[in-house]
Amino acid sequence: AQTVTQSQPEMSVQEAETVTLSCTYDTSESDYYLFWYKQPPSRQMILVIRQEAYKQQNATENRFSVNFQKAAKSFSLKISDSQLGDAAMYFCASVSGNQFYFGTGTSLTVIP
Amino acid sequence: ETGVTQSPTHLIKTRGQQVTLRCSSQSGHNTVSWYQQALGQGPQFIFQYYREEENGRGNFPPRFSGLQFPNYSSELNVNALELDDSALYLCASSHIDWTEAFFGQGTRLTVV
Numbered sequence: 001a002q003t004v005t006q007s008q009p010e011m012s013v014q015e016a017e018t019v020t021l022s023c024t025y026d027t028s029e030s031d032y033y034l035f036w037y038k039q040p041p042s043r044q045m046i047l048v049i050r051q052e053a054y055k056q057q058n059a060t061e062n063r064f065s066v067n068f069q070k071a072a073k074s075f076s077l078k079i080s081d082s083q084l085g086d087a088a089m090y091f092c093a094s095v096s097g098n099q100f101y102f103g104t105g106t107s108l109t110v111i112p
Numbered sequence: 113e114t115g116v117t118q119s120p121t122h123l124i125k126t127r128g129q130q131v132t133l134r135c136s137s138q139s140g141h142n143t144v145s146w147y148q149q150a151l152g153q154g155p156q157f158i159f160q161y162y163r164e165e166e167n168g169r170g171n172f173p174p175r176f177s178g179l180q181f182p183n184y185s186s187e188l189n190v191n192a193l194e195l196d197d198s199a200l201y202l203c204a205s206s207h208i209d210w211t212e213a214f215f216g217q218g219t220r221l222t223v224v
Contacts, residue, residue, distance in 0.1 A: 004154075033210050043200060045155075045215035091154055095210050098168035099145065102154030 002027040002094050006103035013082045014111050020067075021077045021106045023092030032096040034068065034075045039105070040088040048090070051075065084110050115139055116205045118216035125223050130191045133219045135203030137184040143167070143208045144186040146178060149200040149218070161186055162208055190221075198223045 003026045013019035025034070036048040051059045051068050058066050063080045075094075079086055087110045092103045115138040125131050137144050143162045147155035157170035161180035175191040184205075190197055200220050206213035 035213070037215070042217065043220070044217040045202060045204075047214060050213075093154075095213070098160045098162075099157040099170065100147070100155070100204070100213075101157075104154050 002101040004092055004094055004101050004103040006092055006106050008106045010107045012109040012111055015082055017082055018080045019082055021090050023075045023103060025073050025094045029096040032094055035093045036077045037091045038088045082110050086110050116214050116216040118203055118219050120219060122220045125193050127193055127195060127223055129193050133188040133201050135186045135216055137205035138214050141205040141207055142184055143206045144180055145204045146188045147202045149202055155202055193223045195223050
C-alpha cells in the first residue's frame with residue numbers, strides 16, 4: 001500500500017501572491033503517477049496537475065506547477081498569482097496499479 | 113467540465129435499506145473507480161471496474177457491490193445501509209494506464 005501525507009491542514013495566501021502546498025508519499029513501486037486535485041465546496045474533484053514518476057521535468061499548468069523530488073518522495077504544488085477562485089481543499093494523490101491513494105487535504109484560503 | 117456525471121446528487125436513506133448510485137464515464141475511458149469520502153477526510157478506494165470486470169477492491173465489506181456496463185458506465189450498490197455509510201461517493205473515470213482521470217461531482221448519501 002502507499003501512503004500520502006499532507007502536513008498542512010490549512011494554508012492562507014494573499015490574492016496575487018504565491019503559495020506552496022506540501023505533499024510527501026511513500027511507495028515501493030517504480031512506476032506510479034502523482035496528482036493534485038482541487039475540491040471546492042461544490043464537491044467535484046477537479047484535476048489541477050499530473051506528474052509521471054519517470055519524468056524528471058516538473059509538470060506545469062498555467063499558474064500551477066509542481067516541485068517533484070523523487071528521491072525525497074516529495075511532490076509540492078506551487079500556485080502563483082493566487083486568485084479568489086483558487087480557494088478550495090487541495091488533495092495530493094498517488095496512483096499505482098488500480099487505485100488512488102489520497103492525502104487528508106489542505107484547505108486553502110485566499111485573502112482579498 | 114468533464115463528461116463524468118453522477119446521479120443522484122443527494123440521497124437520504126433509512127438504515128437497513130439498499131441504495132444504487134450511478135456514474136457515466138468520460139467518452140473514451142474504459143475504467144471506473146468508486147471512492148467513499150467521509151466528512152473532512154480524503155477519498156477511500158472502494159473498487160475499480162475495467163471492461164465490465166472488477167479489477168481490485170479496497171477494504172469495504174461485500175455489501176458494497178458494483179457493475180460496469182458495455183458503455184463503461186457504472187453502478188455502486190450498497191445493501192443493508194448503516195449510519196457510517198453516510199458520506200460523499202465519488203466515481204472516477206479513467207484510462208487503465210491513468211493518462212487521464214476525471215471525477216464526477218459526487219453523490220451525497222445520508223443514512224438516518
